[in-house]
Amino acid sequence: MNNETKNIIEIKNLVKTFDDRSVLDGINLEIPEGEITVIMGGSGCGKSTLLRHLVGLLTPTEGSIMIDGENIVGISENGMNCVRRKFGMLFQGAALFNSLTVGENVALPLREHTDLKDTIIQIIVKVKLELVGLTGFEHFMPHQISGGMKKRVALARAIALDPKIVFYDEPGAGLDPITAAMIDQLILDLSRKLRITSVVVTHEMKSAFRIADKIVILRKGKILETGTGAQIQNSKNSYVQQFISGEPDGAIPLMQTSEAYLKGLLET
Numbered sequence: 001m002n003n004e005t006k007n008i009i010e011i012k013n014l015v016k017t018f019d020d021r022s023v024l025d026g027i028n029l030e031i032p033e034g035e036i037t038v039i040m041g042g043s044g045c046g047k048s049t050l051l052r053h054l055v056g057l058l059t060p061t062e063g064s065i066m067i068d069g070e071n072i073v074g075i076s077e078n079g080m081n082c083v084r085r086k087f088g089m090l091f092q093g094a095a096l097f098n099s100l101t102v103g104e105n106v107a108l109p110l111r112e113h114t115d116l117k118d119t120i121i122q123i124i125v126k127v128k129l130e131l132v133g134l135t136g137f138e139h140f141m142p143h144q145i146s147g148g149m150k151k152r153v154a155l156a157r158a159i160a161l162d163p164k165i166v167f168y169d170e171p172g173a174g175l176d177p178i179t180a181a182m183i184d185q186l187i188l189d190l191s192r193k194l195r196i197t198s199v200v201v202t203h204e205m206k207s208a209f210r211i212a213d214k215i216v217i218l219r220k221g222k223i224l225e226t227g228t229g230a231q232i233q234n235s236k237n238s239y240v241q242q243f244i245s246g247e248p249d250g251a252i253p254l255m256q257t258s259e260a261y262l263k264g265l266l267e268t
């Protein structure tokens with residue numbers, strides 16, 4: 001990060017407990033503007049929970065979250081709606097409306113949040129579809145296109161309002177490796193061409209190394225390590241190394257329950 005880069009998001013001592021169980025346990029994290037930050041970790045470590053806090057869907061038990069200079073913790077609903085206009089989201093299961101054309105799906109945020117004339121909206125929709133490589137697809141229905149293309153339409157919709165930040169939760173989930181790599185390339189392109197800040201949550205190591213300026217490794221609600229791809233690859237931390245190699249044996253123990261289950265299987 002050079003000296004002129006500012007942090008567009010600053011998270012301080014973020015704690016979240018659900019029914020006395022702490023899921024986020026004192027997260028301190030800075031997200032530089034215009035870069036791609038990837039939040040990585042095994043399933044259940046709190047990645048989606050962290051992301052849901054950043055977009056104002058969850059309220060922290062403790063801590064503060066500054067987005068573009070504004071603390072969103074304790075902000076009014078109106079205030080949050082204003083902040084939300086600055087970002088786009090591509091969340092797991094964020095489906096298209098099947099009864100609307102591709103173009104109308106992309107146009108939705110523009111119709112909802114602006115007073116732009118229809119002719120202008122049509123032009124913006126064309127531009128956004130071009131950015132995700134779907135020129136000429138505006139009249140298709142969602143059922144006529146592939147899963148990867150649907151993801152791209154959802155991405156075009158996420159950038160419809162020219163957001164400063166785009167949040168992605170497992171963007172490659174449910175896609176074949178080649179299509180997932182195409183989505184990664186798109187995230188890179190959008191970030192570089194439009195200088196969009198990207199925050200990507202994933203458990204896919206390959207994808208993280210492909211796109212990240214900065215990787216954050218989360219474990220059991222805490223940040224274990226932060227660094228560039230190269231720094232993470234050279235990490236001395238045994239958990240990080242096991243996560244990278246994907247080996248079953250190492251610092252990450254089998255869950256007690258599954259150990260007991262396996263023993264049970266062997267004994268019968």
Ligand SMILES: Nc1ncnc2c1ncn2[C@@H]1O[C@H](COP(=O)(O)OP(=O)(O)O)[C@@H](O)[C@H]1O
Binds near residue numbers: 023046
């Ligand atoms: N609304 C909730 N109420 C109770 N527990 C939750 C809630 N949301 C998430 N959790 C728990 O928090 C942990 C982290 O979940 P999540 O953030 O979805 O993990 P990840 O996205 O890293 O797989 C899990 O154990 C999950 O069961």
Ligand SMILES: [Mg+2]
Binds near residue numbers: 047048049
């Ligand atoms: Mg998740």
